[in-house]
Amino acid sequence: MNIRRIESLLNSVKSGKTSIDEAMLQLKSLPFEDLGFARVDHHRSLRKGFPEVIWGEGKTSGQILKIMKQLKKKGQNILITRLDNRKAMAIQKVFPKSLYHPRSKVLTYLTHRLELKGKGMILVITAGTTDIPVGEEAAITAQFMGNRVETLYDVGVAGIHRLLSERPRLEAARVLIVVAGMEGALPSVVGGLVDRPVIAVPTSIGYGTSFGGVAALLAMLNSCASGVSVVNIDNGFGAGCMASLINHM
Numbered sequence: 001m002n003i004r005r006i007e008s009l010l011n012s013v014k015s016g017k018t019s020i021d022e023a024m025l026q027l028k029s030l031p032f033e034d035l036g037f038a039r040v041d042h043h044r045s046l047r048k049g050f051p052e053v054i055w056g057e058g059k060t061s062g063q064i065l066k067i068m069k070q071l072k073k074k075g076q077n078i079l080i081t082r083l084d085n086r087k088a089m090a091i092q093k094v095f096p097k098s099l100y101h102p103r104s105k106v107l108t109y110l111t112h113r114l115e116l117k118g119k120g121m122i123l124v125i126t127a128g129t130t131d132i133p134v135g136e137e138a139a140i141t142a143q144f145m146g147n148r149v150e151t152l153y154d155v156g157v158a159g160i161h162r163l164l165s166e167r168p169r170l171e172a173a174r175v176l177i178v179v180a181g182m183e184g185a186l187p188s189v190v191g192g193l194v195d196r197p198v199i200a201v202p203t204s205i206g207y208g209t210s211f212g213g214v215a216a217l218l219a220m221l222n223s224c225a226s227g228v229s230v231v232n233i234d235n236g237f238g239a240g241c242m243a244s245l246i247n248h249m
Contacts, residue, residue: 056083104136118147118247120174127156127180141240181205184216191225
């Protein structure tokens with residue numbers, strides 16, 4: 001249950017439209033609801049400012065649908081990550097107004113309009129075209145959490161002039177998410193150009209010695225640029241969350 005629903009319920013009790021018993025019935029599933037296979041955290045939006053996010057990988061479409069139905073009952077907007085096309089099709093039969101993003105494997109369903117409460121703009125940058133799926137996961141996550149998001153794709157260090165031509169956009173952002181595979185050099189370059197927080201996201205893109213993103217991860221952790229933080233390999237969602245927290249401060 002989100003803050004908006006809680007406030008509405010309390011006002012309804014205050015005005016006499018809803019009885020205390022009716023209100024208690026609505027609140028009884030706080031702080032979580034046990035579905036047997038999952039404990040849905042309805043209290044998270046009150047603690048964190050955004051609802052529980054569903055990890056789609058490893059869950060059946062039936063399990064995901066049961067979680068979605070309970071979140072919908074509480075008036076929560078719904079975000080699902082790592083959702084393959086087959087499961088997405090099954091979910092959209094039940095939730096036809098849901099929106100699936102096949103490139104990033106993210107699905108969203110809105111019970112109410114998103115409110116843009118972020119203080120500024122979050123810019124998502126990718127080094128290459130093949131890094132875009134992770135970048136899009138970050139961008140959609142940040143948008144879902146109430147931020148204005150812009151993207152800047154394929155501006156890696158192999159052609160650094162592509163990045164330098166976009167200096168005004170770098171400087172206009174309040175937070176920057178920089179996504180890169182291979183040697184993972186781009187976040188260091190961006191970090192050396194701006195006076196804003198840079199969230200580096202290593203991807204698993206690259207030849208053999210990239211070790212599935214480990215080389216990029218270590219390079220980003222060893223960045224000599226100040227103000228660069230690093231999330232896990234391919235973790236666009238985590239980057240979007242962190243950027244949103246910073247942008248709401």
